[in-house]
Amino acid sequence: MIQKAKGTYDVFGEYGKRLLYVEELIEGLMEKYNYEYFRTPIFESSNLFHRGVGETTDIVTKETYDFKDRGDRDLTLRPEGTASIVRSFIENKMYGNHTIPVKAWYYGPMFRYERPQSGRFREFYQFGVEVFGSEDPLADAEVISIPVNLYKLLGLKGIKVNINTLGDSESREMYRNALIKYFEPYINDLCEDCKERFNKNPLRILDCKVDANLDIMKNAPKTIDYLNETSKKHFEMVKKYLDSMHIEYSVNTNLVRGLDYYTHTVFEVEASVEGFGSQNVLCGGGRYDNLVETLDGPKTSGVGFAMGIERLMTALDYENVSMPLINGIDCYIIPMSENEKEYCAHLCMELRLNGFITDIDYNNRNIKNNFKMADRLNSKFVIIIGEEEKNTNIITIKNNETKEEYKINSEELINFLDESIGE
């Protein structure tokens, strides 16, 4: 038997309904925020991700799906959304004629070659947002408000917003150097992973789980102390806007993010749900004022986030969040025999085109099993068509809740259903 590729999954059934509900909610929310829908290719030139995400990041060094096409081009299945949206912004010259800021949203599959586990897949879906061309802290705050409001709309309770700032490039560089200088004498006290981090990305030492309780961690330099005036002011304003939007958050000075391109604000929203597992960060993002330039565009600031849909769905399950899903159909049509099937097929189509959720027996079941089927489908009405009905056009329809049976002329059927189901 052919099995699905590692780290992928199929969607169907109840999960499919819930997923569609969440997707529609996202779409509606982005409409209210007046963001523009973007869809970029699933694969892009490998270069885009190498330069965009960062040559030294884990995502690029060991997690991309790279391949060559028949024209010997180097291509990569997108591991994240931001680089592609930035490419599209530049390539379509949106910095010129378009209204600035450009506020983009996207939703689709991403691919990373990782070891699957709780809340982590090789093909996974992200919903994300990018705002180009505004350095205003209001943009940062608005971007943070999107996931928070989505979770609110869904009814998800156990969430926690963590924010921090890395400052602009200058501040960030100063801070990085300070950290290296600080940790150097203690390098041997750190765990193996942190020794590795010291060389690759010293900022990440700060959110190590193993060493978290060491004194050297607690006394490590804080980003806040290395901010220049502009950066400090920017962060203060972000917090003020969040307050005015009634978005709750906590400042976590150890929050740094793995992607190279962040400057100023970074944030994460985590699910603080009991038993959720270790992959509990539902979404993450921040400001990237140099990325557009890095990818050969004109200097343009940006801010955005990305959210993993699978983790959101898991969190919703953990909290037993209910959704107003349609469960059940309006009509189930039973042909008594093969002779009535064409008549039934026509009737079925009529009902569907008039807006009724309708299904029909495809398997020539006997009447008993057809009634069972109607129950399983949770049908409001059952329509039985035999020779008599076919010849007279008087249709037998049974209300499956009250068990009342009616004989109705086929021309009045739509009216009858409208009145019965309408309210």
Add this chain to the structure above:
RNA sequence: GCGAAAUUGGUGAAGUGGUUAACACGGUGGAUUGUGGUUCCAUUAUGCAAGGGUUCGAUUCCCUUAUUUCGCCCCA
């Protein structure tokens, strides 16, 4: 890239180195030939992830591979 545990029918699962792989749900047919959801009867895996090995004999033991689940790293 590293570590741990799993994999038996449509589903949930029990089970054992030896001849017919429990039980339950579901499916199908019938008792009831145009009205069900109750009950009763029958039927429903030449098969225990795939391949190889040990053995007189393996679903049960060993190896390899695949997938799943859970950690680490990293990330959404």
